[in-house]
Amino acid sequence: MSGLEDALQRDEYLLFIREHGPLAFRMILQPLVATAIAIRAGLRDARSGRRPFAVLVATEPAQRRQLLGELWGDIGRLYLLAVVIDMIFQLVVSRSVDVLQALAIAAILAFPAYLVARGLTNRIARRRLAARAGGTS
Template sequence: MALEDAAARAIENLAERPDGPLAFRLAVQPAMAALMAVRDGLRDARGGRPPFGLQLAGSAEDRRQAWREAFRAPARVVIFALLLDVAYQLWFLRALYPGEALLIAIAIGFLPYLLVRGPVARIARHWVGKTGDAPK
């Protein structure tokens, strides 16, 4: 029963965030993660590296390096999102729910990065193939 109560509370708390205070971060932080992904996707294209998704599925060493980079690049955005959500919880909910804070931080900081980097690299690689030089 306690697990069901916690899940119901989490869903209710998460549903209130887009309309509540500090809602601007739900747009700004994914945008920052996407900008970092664009930067890294262009770097992938210039360096002739395989698409990011293939790096994640490649050999053990390639996979390890790709995941390390995937966590390092948006780390500031994720940490900032985590801190803001903890502040939000303490200030407005008067409680701390670490699982919810981590879920929000991953959703608005890490997932946008993973979703944007590969397509940007593919598009930039298409330009590299036509002009011989990557976009700046």
């Protein structure tokens, strides 16, 4: 049980230091970049008349593989860069690297911001497109 407790304490320390320490900008920068990418994708979805991305992933199992491939295409490089930055940070701070932790932290920062921003952008853009089409008739 001591090994598990040590790992949890180390993870808490690394998470805390991320928020206040040397690469804290990553806590803001990565979600912002994911949001910018998501806005472009949400506008693309709205122009094509597609429903919000997260709704499609959740409700259309036949399209899920294609949609997740599209997600990876949109933020794959961002995710990989975030993982590398996190692993460098871990190496500098704790002199070791936990790849699973780096993968998890990068996902926690990028994917929720992406999904929320893409869905909201799609909804807002579709309403504006509909209002514009209704006003020009």
